[in-house]
Amino acid sequence: MTKFFQTLMDGMAVGSLYALIALGYTMVYGTLQFINFAHSDIFVLGAWISYTIAVAMGYALAGTHPPLYAGILIMLAAMATCGVAGFTIERLAYRPLRKAPRLNVLITAIGVSLFLQNVGQLKWIFGTQPQRMPSVLEDRVLANVAGVQIHLVDIIGIVTALALMLVLDWLIFRTRLGRAMRAVSHDTSVAALMGINVDAVISFTFVLGSSLAAAAGFLYAMKYPGLNQPAHATWVLLGLKAFVAAVIGGIGNIRGAMLGGILIGFIELFGAAYLSPHLRDIYVFSILILVLLVRPSGILGTTVAEKV
Amino acid sequence: MSLIVCRTRLTSAFALFLLSASLAGCGGGGKSETILIGHFGSMTGSEATFGQSTDNGIRLAIKEVNAAGGVLGKQIELKTYDDQGKSQEAGTAVTRLITSDKVVAVLGEVASSLSLAGGRVAQQYGVPMISPSSTNPTVTQIGDMVSRVCFLDPFQGWVAAKFARENLKAQNAAILYDQAQAYSKGLMDAFDEAFKEMGGTITTIQAYTGGDQDFSAQLTTIRQTNPDVIFVPGYYTDAGNVSIQVRKLGLTAPLLGGDGWDSVKLAEIGGSSIEGSYFTNHYSHQNPAPEVQNFVAKYKSDYGQIPDGLAALGYDAARLLFDAMNRAPSLGGKDLAAAIASTKNFPGVTGKITIDAERNAQKAAVVLEMKDGVPAYVTTIEPAP
Numbered sequence: 001m002t003k004f005f006q007t008l009m010d011g012m013a014v015g016s017l018y019a020l021i022a023l024g025y026t027m028v029y030g031t032l033q034f035i036n037f038a039h040s041d042i043f044v045l046g047a048w049i050s051y052t053i054a055v056a057m058g059y060a061l062a063g064t065h066p067p068l069y070a071g072i073l074i075m076l077a078a079m080a081t082c083g084v085a086g087f088t089i090e091r092l093a094y095r096p097l098r099k100a101p102r103l104n105v106l107i108t109a110i111g112v113s114l115f116l117q118n119v120g121q122l123k124w125i126f127g128t129q130p131q132r133m134p135s136v137l138e139d140r141v142l143a144n145v146a147g148v149q150i151h152l153v154d155i156i157g158i159v160t161a162l163a164l165m166l167v168l169d170w171l172i173f174r175t176r177l178g179r180a181m182r183a184v185s186h187d188t189s190v191a192a193l194m195g196i197n198v199d200a201v202i203s204f205t206f207v208l209g210s211s212l213a214a215a216a217g218f219l220y221a222m223k224y225p226g227l228n229q230p231a232h233a234t235w236v237l238l239g240l241k242a243f244v245a246a247v248i249g250g251i252g253n254i255r256g257a258m259l260g261g262i263l264i265g266f267i268e269l270f271g272a273a274y275l276s277p278h279l280r281d282i283y284v285f286s287i288l289i290l291v292l293l294v295r296p297s298g299i300l301g302t303t304v305a306e307k308v
Numbered sequence: 309m310s311l312i313v314c315r316t317r318l319t320s321a322f323a324l325f326l327l328s329a330s331l332a333g334c335g336g337g338g339k340s341e342t343i344l345i346g347h348f349g350s351m352t353g354s355e356a357t358f359g360q361s362t363d364n365g366i367r368l369a370i371k372e373v374n375a376a377g378g379v380l381g382k383q384i385e386l387k388t389y390d391d392q393g394k395s396q397e398a399g400t401a402v403t404r405l406i407t408s409d410k411v412v413a414v415l416g417e418v419a420s421s422l423s424l425a426g427g428r429v430a431q432q433y434g435v436p437m438i439s440p441s442s443t444n445p446t447v448t449q450i451g452d453m454v455s456r457v458c459f460l461d462p463f464q465g466w467v468a469a470k471f472a473r474e475n476l477k478a479q480n481a482a483i484l485y486d487q488a489q490a491y492s493k494g495l496m497d498a499f500d501e502a503f504k505e506m507g508g509t510i511t512t513i514q515a516y517t518g519g520d521q522d523f524s525a526q527l528t529t530i531r532q533t534n535p536d537v538i539f540v541p542g543y544y545t546d547a548g549n550v551s552i553q554v555r556k557l558g559l560t561a562p563l564l565g566g567d568g569w570d571s572v573k574l575a576e577i578g579g580s581s582i583e584g585s586y587f588t589n590h591y592s593h594q595n596p597a598p599e600v601q602n603f604v605a606k607y608k609s610d611y612g613q614i615p616d617g618l619a620a621l622g623y624d625a626a627r628l629l630f631d632a633m634n635r636a637p638s639l640g641g642k643d644l645a646a647a648i649a650s651t652k653n654f655p656g657v658t659g660k661i662t663i664d665a666e667r668n669a670q671k672a673a674v675v676l677e678m679k680d681g682v683p684a685y686v687t688t689i690e691p692a693p
Contacts, residue, residue: 003528010524121352128352130545132577139556149558224521226549226577228354234519272525278487278515280525 002147007273008266013154013223015265016161020216021242022249022257023168024209030185030252031205034102037109038089040239041116042082042210044230046217048126049078051133051227059134071136075160075218079211086210087203095199120230130232133225157219164215165258168208172254181205185252237281241268244288250301259300263287342385343378343639345629346405348416348426353393354519354545357571358418358618362440363388364611365622366415368603369630371610379633387411395425402426406433412639413437415625418618419543420444420461420491427454434641436648440625441590441618443567444494448667453645455667457625457656458590459691461491464566465498467588467673467689468539472564473506475675475687476586478536480511481564484526484550486542487515495541495566503539511535518546523553530559537561543568548577555581562586570617575681582678590617591658592674592685603657614682617658624656 021043028036053074059066093112097105120126139153172178183191184201192198221227228234241264249260264284271283291298347366349359370384378384387409389401398417405411406429414430414437417423423442430437431451439447439456443464448454472478481503486492500510511533514526527550530538540550540563547569554563563585570589574582593604593614603623607615615623628651633639636647654661659671672690676683 003532006528007525010522010528014522014524128356130354130548130573130577132548132579141558144558149556151556220521224549225552226521226545228519228521228545229352229356232354232519234521237519269522269525273528277526277529281517 003273005145005148007269009148009150009154011266011269012262013157013265014269015262016158017216017220017223017261018242018245018264019258019261020161020164020212020219021239022245022261023165023254024213025243025246026249026251026254026257027181027205027209029246030254031181031188031202032094032105034105035109035243036209037106037239038112038116039209039213040235040242041113041120041230042086042089043213043217043220043239043242044120044235045085045116046078046082046214047133047221047227048120048217048230049081049214050074050136050218050221051131052126053077054134054136059136066136068137071156071222074136075215078214078218082214082217083207083211086206090203090206095202117231126230128229128231130229131227133221133227135222135225137222139222153222157223160215160219164212168212169254171208177201177204241281241284244284247288248291248298250298253298253300256298256300260298263299342383343380343633344385344387344409344411345626346402346409346411346414346416347386347388348391348398348401348405348414348422349388349418350393350422351388351390355393355419355543357544357573357616358441359390359393361571361616361619362416362418362622364607365440365615365619365624366626368607368610368619369623369626372606373627373630379630380639384630391417391422391426393419393422395421398422398425399429402429402437406430406435411435412633413629413644415440415622415629417442419489420447420494421489423447423454423456424450424490427451430454436641436645438625438629438648440621441567442491444490445668446490452649452667453641455645455648455663457628457658457661457663457669458567458621459671459673460668461494461566462498463691464588464673465495465500465541466502466692467675468495468541468564468566469499469502469506469508470689471586471588471675471687472503472537472539473508476537476562476564478508480509480533480535481537481539482511482530482533482535482561483513483539483541484523484530485513485515485540486518486546488518489542491566491568492518492541492543496539499539499541516542516546516550518543520546521549523550524557527553527557527559531557535561537564539564541566541568544571544574545577548574548582551578551581551585567617570683572613572616575678578678583680584678586675586677586686587683588673588689589676589683590671590673591620592676592683594685595674599655600657620657624654624658624661628654628656628661 024039093108121128141149142152143150180196180201245260245264246257249256267283268280272280349362351359374383391397391401418441420442423439427450431453437454441458443461445460485496538561540547565587567589569587632647636643651663661669672688674688675686677686
């Protein structure tokens with residue numbers, strides 16, 4: 001039973017991070033109908049920017065516990081930086097191709113992804129070495145219920161992820177801007193006819209998705225402080241799993257992405273804990289195949305009106 | 309970055325080609341005044357310190373031999389290519405070293421999977437290759453061109469098991485290995501077999517894929533089996549990450565690893581979590597023998613850091629190669645490979661090296677303990693007679 005609840009806890013912690021990344025994939029798909037392959041690199045950027053800021057702020061490896069606001073500050077700074085990066089990428093790489101065939105944009109996205117990976121490896125950016133993220137948030141065992149350990153970092157991660165998702169949900173379904181986003185995702189040209197500034201809405205979508213990915217990057221770096229170098233295959237795999245989460249939930253559907261992320265977290269960890277750890281990536285991708293066969297539009301991806 | 313580097317390397321390779329062509333042209337078929345040897349290694353990537361340390365060791369050996377007049381009266385020149393820790397790149401790097409740079413011998417790699425990729429190419433072209441530190445048995449089984457100056461995984465796994473049983477008095481051991489690495493799998497098999505043979509119990513064998521950052525499912529399973537020691541025969545980045553999560557989960561058993569842990573990065577990433585864990589290695593920089601201390605001092609003054617085992621093996625591999633060049637009737641592939649294979653009792657900083665009939669080195673291993681971020685010498689374990 002201990003194992004079951006520990007796995008549940010870990011699955012939730014991993015899943016909420018997948019969900020945060022999946023949101024960016026799904027939002028861009030909702031508005032532009034293309035898969036932004038550079039999104040996982042924005043997530044990596046978020047993690048590495050958090051590292052850079054934390055080191056610049058002088059939080060040494062085994063130093064004292066920095067105050068809580070330091071963590072919040074670093075996360076917000078990473079979110080802002082990645083928001084700007086997302087905006088710039090959309091403006092420079094994707095907007096000129098707005099009228100081009102969709103395949104061109106897709107290939108450009110792969111190009112942007114390679115560009116970010118390789119620039120990130122430069123000596124004066126992040127370098128080619130793995131680094132240890134300073135522990136900005138205090139990590140201790142909050143509670144130990146019959147051997148099930150509940151870590152502060154995991155709780156902070158889950159709570160932050162859920163809070164951000166709630167804010168996003170409110171933003172999209174309860175505000176004018178959100179309504180504009182939904183309108184653009186519904187029908188870009190009609191939305192433009194109704195006086196919606198489509199370019200601004202698309203830019204905003206990228207900023208939003210990128211800053212959520214940055215938040216995920218920060219939380220990830222807190223949970224797994226040994227950061228792999230920016231072009232490591234692990235990051236690509238993580239991005240792919242988040243993408244699978246978006247597809248499983250129903251690509252283009254915000255709530256679907258959240259559900260898909262958490263589901264993937266559970267599938268991966270329960271599979272690894274109870275079936276075999278050798279195949280943990282395989283469970284995730286098998287589920288993808290299954291969903292695509294049985295329910296190609298994803299779990300929540302019905303023909304609902306709200307598609308963003 | 310890799311794109312840019314490739315471009316400049318290509319250009320320099322091309323320039324070198326032009327240069328050698330022009331030299332040959334004007335010298336009336338005269339020989340060049342240098343002997344070119346090649347090194348392929350992971351200069352970038354998550355095992356970057358492997359390639360960099362090895363390269364430093366090789367360069368130190370070359371500097372010394374050149375200062376002493378070179379080999380056969382010629383200066384040695386080194387060409388290094390980065391394989392980024394990827395096996396497809398390793399094959400390409402060796403092909404380029406042999407076909408376009410025309411090196412007489414190749415040194416590399418650390419990771420067994422990459423030595424296998426590069427070794428097949430070297431064998432195909434008939435150019436001798438010495439792996440400084442690949443410990444998987446299959447590496448030298450490629451053919452007569454490939455040899456090595458380090459011990460093998462079955463021996464290393466046996467040493468780890470012996471140390472766990474006799475020094476740590478461990479009865480139960482759990483294993484967490486990297487299923488994507490031939491090296492890790494080889495050590496796992498050897499440890500599993502030896503530990504059981506010595507009367508211990510393996511509680512569970514769990515796997516991860518190199519680069520994974522989440523080990524919670526595997527470690528939760530391991531925790532349930534309550535082992536006395538956890539054998540983690542992976543590379544240092546992963547081992548550091550594993551150690552963090554092991555301690556987070558409240559497991560107190562020491563971790564035990566192999567020479568893949570040997571990097572200054574292990575302590576940087578693992579921090580306090582890796583303290584008190586052990587790994588088997590090729591040499592200890594704390595060995596008081598004069599040749600070791602001499603090497604450590606020279607390395608420190610050149611590179612500003614303590615040489616790890618991979619630097620020492622790179623140094624030994626290069627020096628053993630020069631020794632073989634001096635003994636070989638010619639620098640042709642067959643002659644040179646035969647000279648390398650007939651090496652007896654070569655005094656290396658990692659111990660006396662004798663190349664056996666399978667072109668493997670017979671030598672002892674040391675066990676180190678992580679103490680205050682530095683691997684401290686614990687004991688030496690000799691091969692079973």
